[in-house]
Amino acid sequence: MSKKSGQPGPKETDRPEKPGFAARKIAADILGNVVHKKRPLDGELEAGSGHSGFRALAGNDRSLVRAIIGAALRHRGEITEILDRLLDRPIPEKTGRILDILHVAIAQMLFLDVPDRAAVSLAVDHAGLDRRARPYKGLVNGVLRRLGREKEEITSDIDAEKVNTPDWLWDSWQDAHGAEGARAIARSHQSEAALDLTVKSDPENWADKLEGRVVGNGSVRLVRKGAVDSLDGFEEGSWWVQDAAAALPARLLGDIQGLRVADLCAAPGGKTAQLAAAGAHVTAVDISKGRLRRLEENMTRLGFDVETIVSDLREFEPDDPFDAVLLDAPCSATGTIRRHPDVAWIKSPYDVEKLTEIQRDLLDRVLPWVKPGGLIVYCTCSLEPAEGEGQVAAFLQRHAEYIRLVPIGSDEIGGLNQCVTGEGYLRCLPSHAADPTAESIGMDGFFAARFRRS
Ligand SMILES: C[S@@+](CC[C@H](N)C(=O)[O-])C[C@H]1O[C@@H](n2cnc3c(N)ncnc32)[C@H](O)[C@@H]1O
Numbered sequence: 001m002s003k004k005s006g007q008p009g010p011k012e013t014d015r016p017e018k019p020g021f022a023a024r025k026i027a028a029d030i031l032g033n034v035v036h037k038k039r040p041l042d043g044e045l046e047a048g049s050g051h052s053g054f055r056a057l058a059g060n061d062r063s064l065v066r067a068i069i070g071a072a073l074r075h076r077g078e079i080t081e082i083l084d085r086l087l088d089r090p091i092p093e094k095t096g097r098i099l100d101i102l103h104v105a106i107a108q109m110l111f112l113d114v115p116d117r118a119a120v121s122l123a124v125d126h127a128g129l130d131r132r133a134r135p136y137k138g139l140v141n142g143v144l145r146r147l148g149r150e151k152e153e154i155t156s157d158i159d160a161e162k163v164n165t166p167d168w169l170w171d172s173w174q175d176a177h178g179a180e181g182a183r184a185i186a187r188s189h190q191s192e193a194a195l196d197l198t199v200k201s202d203p204e205n206w207a208d209k210l211e212g213r214v215v216g217n218g219s220v221r222l223v224r225k226g227a228v229d230s231l232d233g234f235e236e237g238s239w240w241v242q243d244a245a246a247a248l249p250a251r252l253l254g255d256i257q258g259l260r261v262a263d264l265c266a267a268p269g270g271k272t273a274q275l276a277a278a279g280a281h282v283t284a285v286d287i288s289k290g291r292l293r294r295l296e297e298n299m300t301r302l303g304f305d306v307e308t309i310v311s312d313l314r315e316f317e318p319d320d321p322f323d324a325v326l327l328d329a330p331c332s333a334t335g336t337i338r339r340h341p342d343v344a345w346i347k348s349p350y351d352v353e354k355l356t357e358i359q360r361d362l363l364d365r366v367l368p369w370v371k372p373g374g375l376i377v378y379c380t381c382s383l384e385p386a387e388g389e390g391q392v393a394a395f396l397q398r399h400a401e402y403i404r405l406v407p408i409g410s411d412e413i414g415g416l417n418q419c420v421t422g423e424g425y426l427r428c429l430p431s432h433a434a435d436p437t438a439e440s441i442g443m444d445g446f447f448a449a450r451f452r453r454s
Pocket of ligand 1: 264265266268269270272286287291311312314328329
């Protein structure tokens with residue numbers, strides 16, 4: 001109804017939503033949950049228990065939300081810097097979702113294939129619908145339009161690698177790997193990780209079939225993306241998804257055919273499957289009932305028979321010692337930022353400190369669970385030395401009489417020289433090449449060390 005008729009116009013909330021509006025609104029909502037409430041992104045996107053708005057979206061809108069949030073998190077530092085340049089003064093707190101709305105719009109304008117006009121118009125609509133953001137609707141419009149007009153000038157000379165990395169992580173990587181090393185790690189976080197599979201046998205054949213290539217120590221890296229469960233070999237359980245670096249630690253136990261092996265902190269079971277495939281009798285222990293259920297589903301698909309136990313390792317007591325033990329301890333997961341860009345923004349030095357204490361307790365606890373002469377492999381998907389090199393150096397010192405380090409050789413990990421340290425630890429970085437010819441760059445950040453109980 002027109003205003004000329006003397007009747008009020010439709011309220012903002014009564015107007016039909018533009019196509020794609022729900023996806024942007026939910027993207028901003030989830031982004032806010034991740035960066036302000038520190039909720040892990042995987043949980044928000046979980047099919048059964050995640051964000052209800054996300055679950056209600058159609059498949060293509062869900063993909064769009066994933067893409068927007070991925071770009072907004074991967075480039076969060078750049079977007080923040082751009083907003084600093086565009087705004088005369090910081091946006092006051094308590095302005096509803098305004099910053100999240102702006103981040104979502106800028107992620108689309110600069111890093112996704114979305115026309116500026118669509119991104120701006122949907123952001124302005126969104127601001128208009130949010131009670132506390134509404135007064136800033138004009139500002140959203142002005143700021144985004146200006147960015148559209150002056151993209152080059154506004155975005156030039158931003159040090160993307162540096163600003164997209166929280167300072168505490170940058171400092172830690174710089175201390176451990178030098179300025180160039182830190183920059184190379186940060187650069188690797190700007191793009192998505194490849195899809196790697198661990199196959200039960202014949203990686204060359206699977207690489208041919210799935211149009212991938214063999215990397216790491218026999219992993220198959222796929223160039224094409226798509227639904228994993230529609231790929232050849234999924235139904236029959238011929239392979240499972242596992243990063244090329246994550247596939248290295250379990251193999252450090254050597255020939256385990258017929259041995260009793262404990263997989264501690266086992267879920268969702270990538271390493272359990274490797275141990276079972278190598279012929280071990282595996283006992284998989286994890287504190288999380290839900291995650292262990294997923295492990296059991298995975299083992300059923302793969303046709304492996306393993307014993308599973310839900311237990312906190314700080315309380316668990318095995319009946320008999322094992323021939324070998326793998327401890328994939330809970331960690332800050334900073335080695336997985338390419339796959340989980342939220343990790344950079346939800347973890348803190350405090351988390352590393354707390355996790356380091358837990359790792360120390362678990363290491364001390366599991367030592368007597370391996371028979372004398374048996375091997376223990378400790379690993380984490382963290383880039384932080386405190387959860388890797390520092391942790392095991394202290395472990396070796398505390399138990400000098402009972403254990404010795406068994407250095408890892410690059411021949412055991414597919415010739416990946418870069419991933420072995422002088423001490424004989426495994427230290428993979430996301431900036432490392434996943435094959436000795438350096439054709440395939442990138443793998444999860446992983447640390448592993450191997451000990452023998454004397
Ligand atoms: C890095 S994930 C393990 C990944 C797994 N090993 C794989 O390869 O698929 C760490 C696991 O440790 C488990 N966890 C954390 N604290 C634990 C504890 N105190 N006792 C047992 N499991 C624990 C978590 O539930 C989580 O599943």
